[in-house]
Amino acid sequence: MTDNNKALRDKRSIKVLMLGLISTMLLILLGGVFGLNLWQKKLYLQDQLQSHARDSATSLGLSVSHVADPQDWVVASSMVDAIFDSGAYQGIRILDQEGRSVVARTSSKDLEGVPKWFVRWLDLQAPVGEAEVIAGWRPVGRLMVQSDPGIAYRELWATLRNQLAWFAVVTVFAFAAFHLLLSSLLRPLQRLEQAAHRIEDKHFDVSLPIPGTRELAKVTLAVNSMADHLRRSFEEQVATIESLRKLALLDSVTGVLNRQSFDNRLQAALAGDDGDSVGALLLAQLSGLSEYNDQFGREQGDALLKQMAEVIHDECLSHIGSYVGRRGGGCFTVFLSGLTDSRAEAVAERLLERLTSLPLIKNWGGSNRLHIGVVNTEGRTPLAQVLSVADFAMRVAQKSCTNAWRKGRSSGREAGQKPLMATEWQSLLLSTLADKGFYLHFQPVLSDDSRSFLFHQALVRMNMEGRVLAAAEFLPMADRFNLALKVDAQVLEDALTRLAEHHEDAAFCVSLAVSSMQSTEFADLVGAILHRFSAQCPRLLLEVSEHALQAAWAAFDRLLQLRNELAFRIVISRFGSTGMPFGYLKSCPVDMIKIDPGLVKNIHKDQGHQFYLRSIVQIAHSQAIKVIGVGVESQDDWDSLVQLGVDGAMGYYLFRPQESPPHMAAP
Template sequence: MNKKEPRNITLKQVLLWFTGLLMASLLVVNFFLNVSSAKSYMQQQLGSHAQDAATSLGLLLSTVIEASDLVSAELMIDAMFDHGYYRHIIYYDVNGQAKVLRHAPMKIEGVPSWFVEQIALEAPEGKAEIMNGWAQLGSVSVMSHPGYAYIKLWESLKVELVWFALIAAVAFLVMQLVITTILLPLTRIENQAKAVRNRDFSYRAPMPKTRELKRVAVAMNSMSDRLGKMFSEQLSLIEHLRAQSFHDPITGLGNRAEFDGRLKAELESQQSAAVGSLCLIQLGDFGNYNQQHGRRSGDDLLVAMAEEIKASVAPIAGAFVARRSGSDFSVFLPGVVDDQADKFASELLHKLSGLHLVKQMCRNDVLHIGVASTLTNMPLPVFLSEADMALRSAQAAGPNGWQRYVTDSSFATPGEAVRQANEWQQILLDTLAEKNITFHYQPVYSGDRSTILHHQVLSRIEVNGELVVAGAFIPMAERFSMLADFDRLVVEKIIGLAESRGDERRYCVNLSVHSLADERFVEWFLIKMQQHPEAARSLIFEVSEYSLQLASEALERVVAASSTLGYEVSIDKFGVAAVPFAYLQHLSIHYIKVDHSFIRDIQHSRDNQFFLRSVLQIAHGQDIQVIAVGVEFEDEWDSIEPLGIDGAMGYYLGRPQEHTD
């Protein structure tokens, strides 16, 4: 599970703390200087007050002391003591003996004792001699009471603290505003760096007003432009070289080599049983058409036929088309058999016959289609031969038409005969009602085979006591619009499995294109992931590259939600959907699984080796892991391992098992 990263302090926080502490220090120092200054002033005032009082009292007492009137002297001293604010007033005779003493306790109302202890005002003593002419009659000592000074200082302190708090708050807000404004360009540059990390090179940082940050923004924008250009050029180069190797230059379809390689991988794969139909399409007398109408018109005819064929197969996920040679085309329809294949051939023949350029030939015996179907693996030459025999039968019949190759064993699977469509429908309904689906798990190993990255989840259903692989029942589920229901069942069961185990195992589950195209399924899926966050973090959801053509908006939504909900996303059948690889820039996917047609016999194909090496280079630059699918022989593994593959799966590395232990 992912560990929570420690939170680092930001530059804004550092600047705010530094400037805040600096401002606070200045205010505190200023505060203490003000208190010290006020204390010194108060002490001077106390001393001056005491000395003035002593001098004045000495003059007043001189007449009564001369007359030895001690009572009048006491009355004068009492009058001054009662109407002033003194700590003590003392009259000494000429011998230094205290004759009159008035003393007030050190009691201060409204001032905390700790404040009095900390400030500790020292009230100076004022002294004056009592004279009669040149004769000394005695002396007086006066000390002002510091209580009033303490009260004034305490009130001043409270006012200072209020102003200190207000100034500090205003200063902090101003500093925050100023620092935020100054650092805003840095935030935008940071966002640009994050966008580059996420393969988005379109973000541009605005130009700051400060010279230094402006230079950084210019450098970042320039770097982003260069990276985006390099990435686009890299993608264009790979697609161009791939097109040169595997595509027909006139129609843009795959060529014969690419088609046969992919079909061979489908038919001979040990991963699953091949189910589907092969159509061979031939326009007769094409050489004569070129002579009569010119080569350019002939090319236009081929392009028109190619566009019509592509449009016809577009709704069928995983279908692929090629121009074999001249006016010959081939189509493989995965999961399409029986009456569905018949319907496809009939409709395609009707559409091609209606093309304006075909009608120019003024013949109704030039367009023919041969169809062969299979429910199990078979050698490529045998499958092509069956479709070719069906094509020859259609041509022998004369007019534009199609024929299907049929034998008693054409639709036999090991141990059972083909079931009729209504039987399959009931089987699938019962399976959904009883939730009777089981899993096998195939390990996906790391590039050095030291660890298992995750387990590929392979669905099985039980029919008459036998387990039927997904390749056999999924086409029927698609036919009866049950794929979303089966995907719901699989997701629910794998969530339960992940939660019950509670360990570090990770599981990869395939979601069909039809489910992604169902808005209700996508809503349900995202809610389910939100409800089970722990399970979501152990799951990888795999979607076919064809999803980018048939359900691109839903796929983008699922990928975007993965960062917050915790699951990861993998693109399956990478490289065969004729989709520009530019989507790797803006989709934050985690894995791409290279289609097994590129892995089959890769030791003999320099083109496929170059393709895989280029994909690795691009993917690693986007922080995407590349996994090779269908590694079934040692020679294939020996060829891909040195390329730096991130992971691989196939019968050579590990067969599907009932348990992950």
């Protein structure tokens, strides 16, 4: 934009050029008319002076001839005085036969009210009229009368002033009229420019009014048509991606995640340490589905599965970050993000009650049809181990010979490690906040060419009894005790402080919890911190989960407003995890999206996920949004992501979190 502004400084405005051209032509036209009128007026007055001198000489000559006496010119002199005193003459003389002046009257008075330059410029001639003086039928002398041009000069000067005044009035009104006319004619060009900028910003909802001029109307119609075509292309692309998402990720019968998508997503969460791994896994099994299909038909069996999926999905809606999958047959898996122990058990109890109350199960004789296994999940636990524990718990429930749920023992905790009670967690978190004991580790995001870091992800850590706790181990408890906002505020302030002290560091990305954004204090607290570190904001990225767009839109909208003011960047994480239509990217001007790790996991083996991710990259790049892959655990996945066009990626295979931000060595 800066280069465009520099280029525009050397360009002239069409409005200025047209006003200048029209004004010049108007000046030439009016100046020509004015000069011609003045010249014709001069010629007319010159003729009048000539006629006046000639007629006056003839008339005065006849009068003087009646009283002329070659020996006495006194009477003739009196008659000349009477005529000369009228002031219309510059000189009157009578010459005798020998050419001697016998009567002479002249005037040399100044022209009052007429500038000398005007007199010199027009230079009117004072014509002389002659007539013979006759006495007794013989000539006795010659009369010469010269008219005074002063009156003509005064008349010409008055004409000049009047015409100049009229000329000025006409020029001002004409200029104003041309200015208004050009502004009206060029206003559609301003709307076209604004429309072009909106299209440049990927906003295709452009519909310009058709101007009254044919040429501009053609251009406007073309722009409207182009914007409509781009809008339809974008919507078709979004619809295509939605179809791909359903084919690649969702179960065709129930609409929940298919087995592979669920396993990839949970495996990626278990491999991370950002808090997404903490929760509970529920394994729900409906026994005898094949018998149900044989008895009632396949369509009725599919209807039963859909009803079960709707109940399970409805139960999970209130738990942000939770998701549902179908493993096959009548087996469903549910991950409850952040819920452990009694809260997960309560969900299992409600699910069992609601599912067994479904008419299709109740009427079937469902006293021993539904069984649920529950297991708590923690970070760095193999997926197979978690599923095995949940399956074992579900088998134990089946042995009860009634609809039941059972909880399995979590094997993710280190041997001999005693879990903290809820009150102990609360006390530990409060004391850490009071002591500002949270600190940061940094994980780089590598660019697609592997030559630079796009930014560093700031990861929060805390100590407990000499052991470093990752975010996954304490953030769920911070959410439980409504302390997430205070933790996020301290992390944000620490990250900005380091940016202020270390100018060599690249940009930092700080993640904001959904529960923080749901707090009524979020906008004021985060806004105050950002304003205090406004100089560092251009090197800051704020990351919000895609779930926040559903659960805390008002806070997200406030972040967008702050972004426009302070120039930090906004990142959407876990993109594609909520099932939201991707069309929101068109009206949600974010800077980057982070692909959900479940899509990245083993992507080199999954052609469907590759095609789906390539479509996401295309639509994001069409909106000038960068795409970041998350959870890269192998070279094959990294190579596939680069081929698919992502702008960068992060993961333990590329770089592990470090105490200080690493810097790329110069080549």
